[in-house]
Amino acid sequence: MDRSDGLNRLVLVVEDSEVDREAIDRALSRSHPELTLEFLADGNTVLDRLRGGARPALMFLDLSMPGTDGYAVLSAVRADPDFASLTIIVLTSSTTSADIDRCYAAGADSYIYKPVNFALFRTVLQGAVDYWYSQPNH
Amino acid sequence: MHPNRDNRWPDRLHSLWRSAFAAVNTRQFADELYTGLLALPGVHGILGVRYTAAGAAQVTRWADAGGLRTGPAGLSDEVSGLPAAFPLGELAHRPVTDLPGIATRIAACGADGLLVTAFEVSDGGLGLLGLATAGPPDDAVLVALTQAKEVVDAAERRIGEQREMEDQQAVDALLAEASLRMDASLDIADTLRAVLRLVVPALADGAAIHIQRDGRMVPIAAAHVNAQREELLVKHLGHVTGDPVATDEPHPSGLPAEVGLDTMTTGVLRARGRDVGLLTFFDRRDSGRQNSTKFLRDLAGRAALAIDNATLYEQRRADVLSLQQHLLPAVLPTVPGLELAAGYNAADHTLEVGGDFYGVVDRPGGEVVALVGDVCGRGAQAAALTGLARHTLETVLAEGGSPRHALGMLNQKMLDNRISRFLTIATATLTAGEGVLELEALSAGHPPPLVVRRDGAVEEAGCTGRLLGVLADLRLRGWRDRLRPGDLVILFSDGLIEARDAAGGFFGDVELARSLRELRSLPLPSLVDGLISGSDRYHVNDDVAVLAIRYLGPPLFDQVLPAADVADAVTAALRDLNPALRAGQLLVTGPTRVTITGDSTWARLGLHPDPNGGSVWTDLTA
Numbered sequence: 001m002d003r004s005d006g007l008n009r010l011v012l013v014v015e016d017s018e019v020d021r022e023a024i025d026r027a028l029s030r031s032h033p034e035l036t037l038e039f040l041a042d043g044n045t046v047l048d049r050l051r052g053g054a055r056p057a058l059m060f061l062d063l064s065m066p067g068t069d070g071y072a073v074l075s076a077v078r079a080d081p082d083f084a085s086l087t088i089i090v091l092t093s094s095t096t097s098a099d100i101d102r103c104y105a106a107g108a109d110s111y112i113y114k115p116v117n118f119a120l121f122r123t124v125l126q127g128a129v130d131y132w133y134s135q136p137n138h
Numbered sequence: 139m140h141p142n143r144d145n146r147w148p149d150r151l152h153s154l155w156r157s158a159f160a161a162v163n164t165r166q167f168a169d170e171l172y173t174g175l176l177a178l179p180g181v182h183g184i185l186g187v188r189y190t191a192a193g194a195a196q197v198t199r200w201a202d203a204g205g206l207r208t209g210p211a212g213l214s215d216e217v218s219g220l221p222a223a224f225p226l227g228e229l230a231h232r233p234v235t236d237l238p239g240i241a242t243r244i245a246a247c248g249a250d251g252l253l254v255t256a257f258e259v260s261d262g263g264l265g266l267l268g269l270a271t272a273g274p275p276d277d278a279v280l281v282a283l284t285q286a287k288e289v290v291d292a293a294e295r296r297i298g299e300q301r302e303m304e305d306q307q308a309v310d311a312l313l314a315e316a317s318l319r320m321d322a323s324l325d326i327a328d329t330l331r332a333v334l335r336l337v338v339p340a341l342a343d344g345a346a347i348h349i350q351r352d353g354r355m356v357p358i359a360a361a362h363v364n365a366q367r368e369e370l371l372v373k374h375l376g377h378v379t380g381d382p383v384a385t386d387e388p389h390p391s392g393l394p395a396e397v398g399l400d401t402m403t404t405g406v407l408r409a410r411g412r413d414v415g416l417l418t419f420f421d422r423r424d425s426g427r428q429n430s431t432k433f434l435r436d437l438a439g440r441a442a443l444a445i446d447n448a449t450l451y452e453q454r455r456a457d458v459l460s461l462q463q464h465l466l467p468a469v470l471p472t473v474p475g476l477e478l479a480a481g482y483n484a485a486d487h488t489l490e491v492g493g494d495f496y497g498v499v500d501r502p503g504g505e506v507v508a509l510v511g512d513v514c515g516r517g518a519q520a521a522a523l524t525g526l527a528r529h530t531l532e533t534v535l536a537e538g539g540s541p542r543h544a545l546g547m548l549n550q551k552m553l554d555n556r557i558s559r560f561l562t563i564a565t566a567t568l569t570a571g572e573g574v575l576e577l578e579a580l581s582a583g584h585p586p587p588l589v590v591r592r593d594g595a596v597e598e599a600g601c602t603g604r605l606l607g608v609l610a611d612l613r614l615r616g617w618r619d620r621l622r623p624g625d626l627v628i629l630f631s632d633g634l635i636e637a638r639d640a641a642g643g644f645f646g647d648v649e650l651a652r653s654l655r656e657l658r659s660l661p662l663p664s665l666v667d668g669l670i671s672g673s674d675r676y677h678v679n680d681d682v683a684v685l686a687i688r689y690l691g692p693p694l695f696d697q698v699l700p701a702a703d704v705a706d707a708v709t710a711a712l713r714d715l716n717p718a719l720r721a722g723q724l725l726v727t728g729p730t731r732v733t734i735t736g737d738s739t740w741a742r743l744g745l746h747p748d749p750n751g752g753s754v755w756t757d758l759t760a
Contacts, residue, residue: 095332117311127339
């Protein structure tokens with residue numbers, strides 16, 4: 001999907017599970033073959049990567065990771081004014097109100113439930129990407 | 139040169155057909171297609187465009203000697219006029235002079251014209267495949283492009299079918315998970331909130347649920363793919379009054395533009411002919427989402443059932459608890475010299491009334507009879523027998539009949555009426571003696587009462603007897619003892635001793651006696667609560683009735699005193715009783731009634747500043 005030329009098609013995915021990284025790669029390659037996906041396997045390197053490389057248009061962030069978890073990454077990224085406008089989509093297997101509120105408070109732009117079924121996962125990711133690329137600043 | 143010989147087009151075409159039935163996305167297939175077409179003689183560039191139904195370039199690809207690029211800068215604008223230049227379903231060649239938008243790109247790769255085939259693609263869009271050629275294309279190139287278009291058509295159809303199947307799988311999975319959640323929980327509001335999180339953004343940009351409350355639809359949950367706009371959505375949802383209407387087609391949402399959700403589709407949640415709620419999906423304009431209406435209707439149907447079930451459950455549960463309360467005394471009598479407290483735990487896994495009951499009868503002459511009973515089974519029949527039993531026993535006892543007589547009479551009544559259920563019961567009859575309380579305990583198939591001495595020793599009453607409703611002769615063998623001030627009698631039903639801990643151990647085996655020792659100094663309501671909570675270790679999962687009685691001893695001191703005299707009077711009274719009995723600092727601010735009951739080694743000091751209640755007390759031991 002090439003919505004308009006010159007769009008930033010780089011998407012950063014921070015996900016510790018290899019299985020989930022593969023699923024995200026497979027899902028987004030099918031629904032959005034135009035995207036360039038870059039994966040980080042833990043939260044520790046996110047800030048360095050954001051400061052040192054090409055700026056992604058979107059960042060998918062797994063909430064539950066060993067070491068620096070998604071909440072910590074979210075807080076750290078939002079604490080840097082340079083990344084205040086970076087769209088961050090939290091991926092999680094929780095649908096509890098407390099977790100959602102905590103993520104919103106920490107600065108998540110979207111809270112996305114990570115289903116087990118691959119077809120549903122692809123649809124969820126597609127819905128999120130379609131939405132954010134339809135917004136004027138993407 | 140003939141492409142079919144020199145560039146192995148037949149081989150490439152054969153390979154393309156195979157790929158067309160294996161590709162999972164167009165990018166994978168495009169690599170092979172564009173490489174093959176670029177190898178045709180006289181072909182210097184390949185153009186691929188996918189337009190939306192609205193005519194916008196959705197995907198653009200360009201391949202030339204520099205390689206294949208998806209969405210190269212500027213190409214979307216360059217191809218905006220091409221659909222008008224190339225008629226659908228035809229193969230047409232145009233010189234670059236006729237294609238000013240893309241002329242520069244074509245010329246840059248060494249070509250001077252564009253051969254194009256335009257065809258329909260899924261979702262009402264348009265596909266366009268073009269070869270940038272130097273000079274007019276020969277027949278072989280025309281044939282090759284026609285063949286390539288047939289392969290693209292087939293691949294497009296197959297990928298489309300695959301996506302359609304996967305979309306259906308996604309919808310089925312979502313419906314299955316939502317149904318599972320709704321079936322597994324009776325906290326319907328929380329469950330529906332979670333279900334909305336499954337729906338957004340898979341099938342909608344936003345979603346909301348209203349539930350019928352007091353004649354209007356009240357929003358209880360909302361979700362928006364954009365966190366910053368979720369609060370706005372909640373703010374503007376509002377209540378819905380009047381008859382809700384389901385909509386099969388998206389229509390304007392009426393929400394302010396700042397919410398970013400332009401259209402909505404609504405399903406009415408209807409169960410047993412009643413509208414119990416609304417489920418609404420919202421989308422931004424041009425979201426491109428389709429076919430969510432059937433899913434919305436399916437989900438609405440299941441949500442309605444879940445709401446209806448939860449509502450019925452709550453109603454039934456409230457009815458059961460209300461009936462249960464009516465089978466128990468509203469308040470225990472106030473008996474001088476006794477502290478009384480009772481507690482009841484209704485099993486939380488059932489919607490039927492339990493048969494446990496308790497009561498205290500203050501008989502003429504100062505005698506008190508306490509009882510705890512347990513009717514076999516649950517439900518309406520058990521409740522009826524519970525009511526009959528408690529009121530029969532209390533009536534006979536209040537009129538002066540002995541507990542033994544009352545139990546015998548109830549037993550005979552049950553046998554005469556051929557009541558198929560049985561019941562067990564324990565009684566404790568308390569009669570004032572010289573500085574002590576005479577206790578007679580009876581048990582008709584029931585756990586005997588426990589006596590907790592003020593030093594912590596726990597004794598089980600040695601009474602036995604047959605349960606009521608089975609045989610005419612109850613064979614009641616009573617047990618007598620004396621209570622000293624500070625001693626306790628505990629009556630309870632078997633649900634208490636059968637409570638289990640995580641390892642499967644029974645509360646009644648060891649821990650009950652230990653808990654009673656530890657809790658014996660607490661006010662009786664706290665002691666009863668502690669027992670019913672299984673001392674926070676044993677899971678009390680059944681109906682349980684507990685009745686606790688503490689003997690406070692005979693009155694030793696009872697005077698209304700000015701605040702300034704209270705401390706001295708208490709000190710003097712206690713010194714006379716036993717110099718080892720000492721009260722701490724006494725804080726009173728006005729005239730206070732001071733009471734002391736007990737004996738020389740255990741006493742209860744009561745301060746009653748307010749004649750209408752509001753007293754405080756402390757137990758003193760020597």
